[in-house]
Amino acid sequence: MNAMPQGTSASQWFRVIRGGRTPGLRLVCFPHAGGSASFFRSWAQLLPDDVELLAVRYPGREDRIFEPPVEHMEELADSLAEACASLGGGPLAFFGHSMGASVAYEVAARMANAPGTAGPQALFVSGRGGPGKNQSRGLATATDEELVGDLVAMSGTTAQALLNKELRDLLLPAVRADYRLVESYTASVPPPALDIPVYAYYGDADDKLDEDSVLAWSSATRSAFAVRAFPGGHFYLEEQAAPLVADLLARLGTSTSA
Template identity: 65%
Template sequence: MTAESAAGPGTRPISGRAGCSAARSGAPGARRRCRPARPSAAAARLADGPKPADAEATASGMRTRRTARRHARRAFMESSLTASGQSKPPTPTTEKRRDVMHRPASGTSLHPWFRQVRNCRAPRLRLICFPHAGGSAGFFRSWAGLVPDDVELLAVRYPGREDRFAEPPAQRMEELAEPIAQACAKLTGSPLVFFGHSMGASVAFEVAARLAAAPVATGLEALFVSGRPGPEKLRSRNLADASDEELVEELVAMSGTNAEVLANPELRELFLPLIRTDYRLLDAYEAAVPPPTLAVPVVAYYGDQDEHVDEDAVNAWSAVTRSSFATRSFPGGHFYLEQHAAPLVADLFACLDTNAPHLDQG
């Protein structure tokens, strides 16, 4: 990939190497009865037993609360914060069918780490997308209509969310990078391209580094990273230990979609422990210095109003490749790609099609 290949508006090419459970746990203390107490009016009414209307209202309220909890849990499993602006997520049946459909070409087998967002019987390449902290494979649902017809789009399924909700989330980067790298090694027959946003950028890089160190080449063609400083510029923000109020404020500031989800107490109760776990993983993550170098082109994207990822931070990704490197900014903050998914995907494939003509061989 040459410096001119990734050129475009805003592009700066660089060539060469350049708790709720705690709240419920308090049990009322035992009552001491020193003398008979005068029954209250409420107690007197209860002594006669609940009136039919009262009993019906109580049962109805309990049913309503149980239904709300079920709906909140289902909504959390079907989607996650900043779920790419989808107005109505698919039903669980649709999501399950989408997973079961995945029968990759060239003898590769179905694997629980990937969701097939867009099927292609004989793809010229596979684009694998890595979600952000607290995110899920569903974040890339809207990309299905943006990629070319001859591309298979896969999204990584982190444990602890959507249809892997019952599994414990990863505590260390190795718990994600190593099994995902093993799964990618089985995707033969078509070149691979990685795109990772925020935490997903680090996960994608660690997977790429493991594939590069493997004794057998795996066909990775390019790495696209987004909204994340390069390995040598990473700094811990200690968000995992922030209060609920501070954490919610931070999440809402990053994306308007977060505000809608976090306004629901049931969803907030489910989501905050997960995002804390992801942030704790990032706080503990220490990339190798100097980072391992890849032999594939690297392109770094970022929002020009992102308070924590600036041009200097994304330029640090140039140290991870012996091939070409370029950056491009888009208007917006950390989740700029919510508003600019179409031009982002178009730019990604323009880079690939212009600078990797062998990918067109099918």
Template identity: 50%
Template structure:
């Protein structure tokens, strides 16, 4: 059955195709240097009564005039503040790379506040928080940082060769990498009592498959892992397969809530 009406708040979220009474809401968290538009093609591949929103980090796209945030506590706290009044039992979080960590922290914050958190947490291309390795990007030159990003093969990497466009995308990339460098949850990583699905690319140069599967150690509920061929951004060429997997998993959930 459909659930509560009204779209989620617009300051922190872009809702691509608002649904009056969505049966399920999928909130997506972008990768480092990424933006909400990364998920713009997802709604067309999901049921019409599901609503897809993407988190809008400060310092890019519509919020480009705002300063980027370099603290996980500040970023996750702001998102949690924006989402808390609008959370429902049929909201699910999906986060890729840095977005997986942000989604996890937001879910943990909501739970700590006694707010109904997401019904499930879908993480992608990210080691479990207690298995993260500290980055050392703060001393990198702009060229070296951009080379690091380019090696991951993310969407839009070609614009990094254009000096004018590079000046626009570099600040959020550096800010996000600074945030990740400072963020090491370690053994204090908060547990979440909700189902977790961990996706990863088999050739990802970052987290190992074991690092990704270790998300199972942070939930008392079930955790499943699914591998796709490809590197860190496996979800670009395999978008249709990933969304099909998400749709199948969440269709069961949507029928229960």
């Protein structure tokens, strides 16, 4: 597999967190609402040498902080499908957490419908109900205090950063834009079924999600489907990164790093 193309939409949309020496697989990770590419930084040490780790760089945060955030799923998924297609040959796998799960699914669906485009070989969704099971909570129009309070209640690194007044002023516009995207997004029901395995993860103490909602992801595939719960809340994957990545790699038939 060749290195990620430079000067293309791929270099704009992805951060290479771990470059494989002789990569046989690219794992593309899609962050949660308000999240950024650096959320997956700790995964680098959990992957074997033949897996390259890419994280999506949403506009409006980190090194794209001065770009306007995207507020509509169609625009975001269209751009990312094009960027993924420009990565070149070699197998892909997608992992998305929370909002990122829906984004990853929409990107995979677009790639499946694009002639001559090789989509991911598997889709991993986390902390998100399947199509038709996510109800709007009206947070896009909430006050800053209400929005921050909800995020802090879920925990996560983004929420902790929002407790700092200066960082809050910098980060909150992107968070609010992500909630507009999530709350305006309506998945097709029944959804377009993918011809790849879909694996769903969630935290067993996530009070905004239940197993029935997670099981709805089974309608998004004509291939294998499985669900696994981990100890923890909505951001269970921060503490459960090692067993989560190990499970993901096992399902891909790839060994963990030494």
